[in-house]
Amino acid sequence: MFDDLRDLYQDAIMQRGRAPRHGTRLAAYDAEARGDNPMCGDRVHVFVRHEGDVVAELGFEARGCAISIASADLMAEAVAGQSHARIAEIAEAVERAVRTGVLDDPALEGLRPLAAVHAAKSRLKCATLPWGALKSALEGSVRS
Secondary structure, three states, X not given: OHHHHHHHHHHXXXXXXXXXXXXXXXXXXXXEEEEEEOOOOEEEEEEEEEEOOEEEEEEEEEEOOXXXXXXXXXXXXXXXXXXXXXXXXXXXXXXXXXXXXXXXXXXXXXXXXXXXXXHOHHHHHHHHHHHHHHHHHHHHOOOO
């Protein structure tokens, strides 16, 4: 059973890594940031558009492994419609999940494939790189 779930999650990561749904620069955005992991060559540039106090949309451009691209793509879906405070909670849950393999927030089921990364400790930075870039974008966003 565990191997079947691991294979399912690996398939999800590979599919998102090959064909991300949100892998594009937004036409209009009000916050952005880059993340870079020179050890493996992963790079991500996130673009955030706000509506009021929530993130309305997130897009990204990335170069790197399937894990980093899939993480950015899953992140884009998870944060749409969320406040900065909720996004911080989601990011913490993802960081715990990639370290421990346990995703403890049932509302984040779509991010469960990232928990499978815990089995490959050398890939933790790959999964968390987009989340760090998002955090930087939100901290530096200019709000009217």
